[in-house]
Amino acid sequence: MLQSARKKERDPEGRMPLVDHLRELRNRLVKSLLAIIIGMIVSAYFYRDIMEFFTNPILDAVGCKYSFTELARNPDSKQCARIVQNGLLSPFTLALTVSMSAGIVLAAPVWLYQLWAFIAPGLHKNEKRYALGFVAAGFPLFATGAYFAYWTLPKMASVMLEFSIIGSDNQLPLDDLLQLIMRMIVVFGLSFELPLLLVMLNFGGLLSGRRMAGWWRAMVLGITLFAAIATPSTDPVSMLALAGPICLLYFVATGVALLNDRRRARREAEGLADDEASDLDLTPEDIGGAEVVSAPRRSPESRDSTPHDGASYEDVT
Incomplete structure (x- = not known):
């Protein structure tokens, strides 16, 4: 039981x-x-x-x-x-x-x-x-x-x-x-997930906040083109209603990524957490040609003459 x-x-x-x-x-x-x-x-x-x-x-x-x-x-x-x-x-x-x-x-x-x-x-x-x-x-x-x-x-x-x-x-x-x-x-729902995807890549260490900040011109242009294609309307209000929030979310994601980069740098300076494993250093090192000193081999006579408590090692009983 x-x-x-x-x-x-x-x-x-x-x-x-x-x-x-x-x-x-x-x-x-x-x-x-x-x-x-x-x-x-x-x-x-x-x-x-x-x-x-x-x-x-x-x-x-x-x-x-x-x-x-x-x-x-x-x-x-x-x-x-x-x-x-x-x-x-x-x-x-x-x-x-x-x-x-x-x-x-x-x-x-x-x-x-x-x-x-x-x-x-x-x-x-x-x-x-x-x-x-x-x-x-x-x-x-x-x-x-x-x-x-x-x-x-x-x-x-x-x-x-x-x-x-x-x-x-x-x-x-x-x-x-x-x-x-x-x-x-x-x-539209997945397009609003773009900033969250960028933040996930930043938290995973695959994308830095500085690089996201450098992409802002291309991202604003791409988001505007996407809004123009996704909203085929003659008035600019509907296009800006889609492009504006996505651009705002992109800048918010950039700010979060920059703050996370600073936090990661400060954390690396302080050390690792208790539940994280450190990286293994597999680089071979030169031991300087040190000699390996082996223990002297004992002769059978000296092994037999050494006193033991009880029977000797060669005694099978």
Whole structure:
């Protein structure tokens, strides 16, 4: 009983056999999948509300006064653009895609915690603190980028529909429209993660703050070009609304990297922490041709004549 209890105790450093690692990974995956399935079921119940949340701003921007549900009930209403669905299986596959995407988002706290619980035992105290800080900063940055995409899409839709031929009925396939919305949200969200990526490279010792400060002209130009391409609108307000925050976040990341470089230099001057291993110096050294003095070999006669306590070494008994 005592031995089995000891086996169940966890190693404080997170070490365990490979079979236990695989078993724990399986349990974490099962819990994550169950959370996603529950999120999909809940999202399927609010399927139309989720659709209206993304489509109504675009319909309002192009002059339509009806929501997605009201347009389905009043197909003869006057509008400048009509949302359509093509194919017999299109409504089902679209509902499944929306429910799955929303379920993954709703279950994000669960599967993110399961991922963290799986990798956290193998991290040092400093690595855990850095990982939690990066996750805590990454989620608000991605959410901010997603909000800017959601705010920019109606303006982009109104500009794009101005190229339509006068008198024509512009039909917007719902699946293509939602794919465009999701693509814009992901692109904008990931673009707001650029400063965090630079800070991670700096904390990993791969990029210095001084080099980031020297790149500011090229980075501002690249960010502005990206904003101009990602927001195809005639007014500069939407472009500056995307480029301005990213440039500001880049300068904030540069300041954080410079402060981290100073902290690292001061830390190296003070010495290593208790849980860090020092670098091994494998450079061969010249020992100056010192002679190796071996112990004198004793003759059998002297070995036999040496008094011992008890029997001699040659006595097999």
